[in-house]
Amino acid sequence: MKKFFSLGRLFLALVFFLMYLPIFYLIYYSFSSGSRMDGFKHFSLVHYQTLFADTRMISIVLNTLIIALLAALISTIIGTSGALAINRAKRSRRQLLVLNNILMVSPDVIIGASFLIFFTFLGVQLGFWSVLLSHIAFCIPIVVLMVLPQVRTMPRSLTDAAYDLGASRWQAFSQVTIPAIAPGIRAGFFMALTYSLDDFAVTFFVTGNGFSTLAVEIYSRARQGIDLEINALSTVMFLVSLVLVFIYSRFSVKGKGAAVK
Amino acid sequence: MTKHNFGRLFFTLPYYLWLLLFVIAPLVLIFYQSFLGLDGHLTVQNYLTYARSATYLKMTLNSVWYAFLITAITLMIAYPLAYLIAQLKRRDFWLALMILPTWINLLLKTYAFIGILSQSGPLNALTKALGLGSHQLLFTDAAFVIVAAYIELPFMVLPIYNAIVGIRPSLINASLDLGASRVQTFWRVIFPLTKGGVEAGIQAVFIPALSLFMITRLIGGNRVITLGTAIEEHFLTTQNWGLGSTIGVVLVVAMLIVMLLTDGANAVKKGGKRG
Numbered sequence: 001m002k003k004f005f006s007l008g009r010l011f012l013a014l015v016f017f018l019m020y021l022p023i024f025y026l027i028y029y030s031f032s033s034g035s036r037m038d039g040f041k042h043f044s045l046v047h048y049q050t051l052f053a054d055t056r057m058i059s060i061v062l063n064t065l066i067i068a069l070l071a072a073l074i075s076t077i078i079g080t081s082g083a084l085a086i087n088r089a090k091r092s093r094r095q096l097l098v099l100n101n102i103l104m105v106s107p108d109v110i111i112g113a114s115f116l117i118f119f120t121f122l123g124v125q126l127g128f129w130s131v132l133l134s135h136i137a138f139c140i141p142i143v144v145l146m147v148l149p150q151v152r153t154m155p156r157s158l159t160d161a162a163y164d165l166g167a168s169r170w171q172a173f174s175q176v177t178i179p180a181i182a183p184g185i186r187a188g189f190f191m192a193l194t195y196s197l198d199d200f201a202v203t204f205f206v207t208g209n210g211f212s213t214l215a216v217e218i219y220s221r222a223r224q225g226i227d228l229e230i231n232a233l234s235t236v237m238f239l240v241s242l243v244l245v246f247i248y249s250r251f252s253v254k255g256k257g258a259a260v261k
Numbered sequence: 262m263t264k265h266n267f268g269r270l271f272f273t274l275p276y277y278l279w280l281l282l283f284v285i286a287p288l289v290l291i292f293y294q295s296f297l298g299l300d301g302h303l304t305v306q307n308y309l310t311y312a313r314s315a316t317y318l319k320m321t322l323n324s325v326w327y328a329f330l331i332t333a334i335t336l337m338i339a340y341p342l343a344y345l346i347a348q349l350k351r352r353d354f355w356l357a358l359m360i361l362p363t364w365i366n367l368l369l370k371t372y373a374f375i376g377i378l379s380q381s382g383p384l385n386a387l388t389k390a391l392g393l394g395s396h397q398l399l400f401t402d403a404a405f406v407i408v409a410a411y412i413e414l415p416f417m418v419l420p421i422y423n424a425i426v427g428i429r430p431s432l433i434n435a436s437l438d439l440g441a442s443r444v445q446t447f448w449r450v451i452f453p454l455t456k457g458g459v460e461a462g463i464q465a466v467f468i469p470a471l472s473l474f475m476i477t478r479l480i481g482g483n484r485v486i487t488l489g490t491a492i493e494e495h496f497l498t499t500q501n502w503g504l505g506s507t508i509g510v511v512l513v514v515a516m517l518i519v520m521l522l523t524d525g526a527n528a529v530k531k532g533g534k535r536g
Binding site for chain 2 (some may be wrong): 011012015018019020021022023025026029037038039077079082084085099101102103105107108110112113114117118122133137169176194205214215230233234237239241242244245249
């Protein structure tokens with residue numbers, strides 16, 4: 001029994017080691033003065049200097065952040081209203097949920113390709129707006145799924161009490177309902193933010209020529225081979241995601257529904 | 262009353278518009294597009310081209326086979342992993358540590374493997390040290406399977422872990438009290454109770470494994486070996502949207518089959534979207 005246990009520990013250690021190996025491999029070589037991901041030359045910050053002097057890269061980072069914040073904000077508003085609508089719907093609730101989840105289970109290539117056809121069909125110019133609309137679109141269902149459990153567990157008596165005390169519809173909504181489901185809304189916002197920041201495939205399809213986000217830029221540079229500036233970038237992004245995870249775990253609902261992405 | 266109904270409608274209108282414009286319309290359009298020929302006329306030519314082409318059929322079978330391999334590998338690693346994590350004292354912490362890599366953009370992780378799998382990279386150094394010689398790893402189908410399995414692993418662990426943690430300890434105790442061995446308890450009690458988690462995991466891994474095109478492009482040597490790559494190729498390179506949509510419809514059908522086989526009831530994947 002004891003032997004089995006230590007075997008298990010060994011397995012755990014090995015898997016965790018392999019999980020983090022690629023990430024630390026990237027970070028390690030970001031400090032190499034060479035230009036390849038093998039044979040560490042000597043310690044240097046030259047790739048960070050290149051990164052922070054790369055105005056194209058910085059403007060792409062800003063694009064990515066603007067898209068993510070706008071998409072998260074707008075999808076949180078629409079998704080929250082959707083969760084409330086699904087909760088109110090009595091007979092059609094199941095069908096609404098199935099429709100809601102279609103974009104959650106669809107492969108990204110299908111979402112990307114079908115949105116590309118859609119935008120072309122409508123004559124929408126590919127670029128900032130098509131990317132923003134797409135991001136809002138695929139973030140909405142996750143917001144709904146994060147907010148819905150909160151709406152469901154909110155006792156009706158809360159809003160009823162507000163009405164009895166003379167609150168208007170808007171007052172009951174903004175001062176009772178919204179605070180009661182706020183943890184779900186926050187979780188939804190953060191999930192939407194990470195979905196948007198993380199997306200590559202959908203953006204790749206609908207981005208056109210002039211506009212680029214970080215993931216698309218990394219892809220096109222990685223296709224040209226090793227570039228240690230990408231390694232420096234991944235160190236920065238690793239630190240940013242650590243901060244995001246920290247914020248998310250501080251603000252998210254404890255326990256259920258808090259399944260980190 | 263009518264006034265507040267109007268207000269409510271106004272408030273939920275964007276959500277219903279989204280359902281109509283970004284859920285239903287694109288699906289209808291990709292289906293419609295699959296029946297459009299290069300000249301823009303309605304035709305079943307794309308489906309005929311697809312069904313008559315040995316290349317496409319072989320690619321589809323390959324894609325399904327690789328997705329199966331990737332799913333099987335992740336399942337074989339993820340199940341014991343989830344089980345062991347669930348036994349740990351600070352299991353929430355270890356699970357979080359398991360999930361953390363999914364927050365790193367998958368392109369960066371894929372990019373890391375360009376270095377790791379290269380001729381003079383650490384994996385080849387390891388095989389050389391073990392006396393197995395060096396191999397061309399990068400740009401092979403095996404590289405695609407390894408990297409995809411690496412990226413998908415957490416999405417298999419998470420649902421299985423949730424299922425294992427959800428088992429009431431009293432059930433396991435009852436089984437042991439009634440004289441079942443640990444092995445019997447596992448196969449007769451624990452495994453059946455975690456079947457839902459396994460199915461959710463299979464769903465969360467198999468479908469992206471069919472469609473991940475960036476990994477095949479970066480690691481698999483720029484060849485069309487998955488349905489996802491074929492769709493990307495037709496939409497963005499050869500500009501044959503009709504045929505691309507046809508393969509898209511094939512992918513959606515494959516996805517529906519997987520979902521039916523793994524019981525669509527708890528279909529909401531806990532993972533994320535990628536691939």
